[in-house]
Amino acid sequence: MQKILLWRWTFYFIGLIVLAFGISMTIKGQQLGIGPWDVLHVGLYQHFGLTIGTWGIITGFIIILATAAVLKAWPQIGTWLNMLLLGIFIDIFNWLIPDFTAFGAQMVIFILGVIVMGYGAGIYISPNIGAGPRDSLMLVLVEKTGASIKKVRTTLEVAVAIVGWLFGGPIGIGTVLIALFLGQIVHYTLPQSRKVLMKIIGEKDEKVLF
Template structure:
């Protein structure tokens, strides 16, 4: 059991780190736009200071508080870690990765970042350690109002993008590209990461949700 939990935590934390790296790379390539949520985070950063990672944590905290009230239950540990670690890692990578004003390099940052963040998303979901704040919000909307996950996600991201754009966030063709393609990449990375995790722990029975 200890070995199983060790591997699950390794995939979960490792996935968050990889996804944060991809998010930061896409932000570094913001000349073509960035993901809907990061449009908001960058817009808040440009208007009110702090850091992009801090705003990621604060918006996550707001969502966690709101969804906790609706669900009438305390968020699971995976949700808290998702919120805190992604924001923290974004700031670390933002400091480590060099910025550039060269268009071709920003596009390269963006394209690589898209694949990295999507792979990281599949990696952190694979061990089933708990959903992030934004994924929890999406599921609540589907449960309360019906419709599909795709529709709920798209609706949330459109609203977030508009708000971020009003704050001066980097909206562009890249914003649309991430919204339309990241899910397809996750669709391939998630089963791959699950198979890899299964090889490491050797027992699918131990893959029940961790709370």
């Protein structure tokens, strides 16, 4: 049992770090635009100060409350940790990763960042410790609507990008690319990651818990 828990938490934390790294990579490729949720966070940052990561924590907390109201249950501890740690990791990586001035370099790091984000999301959701606030919202909508992960995530991120733009957040072709393709990447990386984890711990596949 301890071995199983260790592997689940290992997948969770590795996925969370990978996801934060990918998000920071896309922020460093800002000439192309940034991800829909980050458009919102940057817009709030420009209006009210604090940091991008801090606004990620605040919006995550609001989403947790809304999701809990729908499910009539509090999320798992992993969701709360995601709310806190993802914002912290993003601020750390934003500080560690150098800025790129050349458009070509920004384009490369942005594209790589989108791929890294997709794998990070798939890895950290797979152990069922608790999806992050935004992914929990996505999974709730998938269950309630019966639509696919890629369709729900794409719709959700397009809506968030519009709200972020209204707050003055930067959008561009990169924002559109993330909104359209990140959900499709997660659609494949989540079952892939879960399959690997289940093989390591010797269990059968299972439904994602909230």
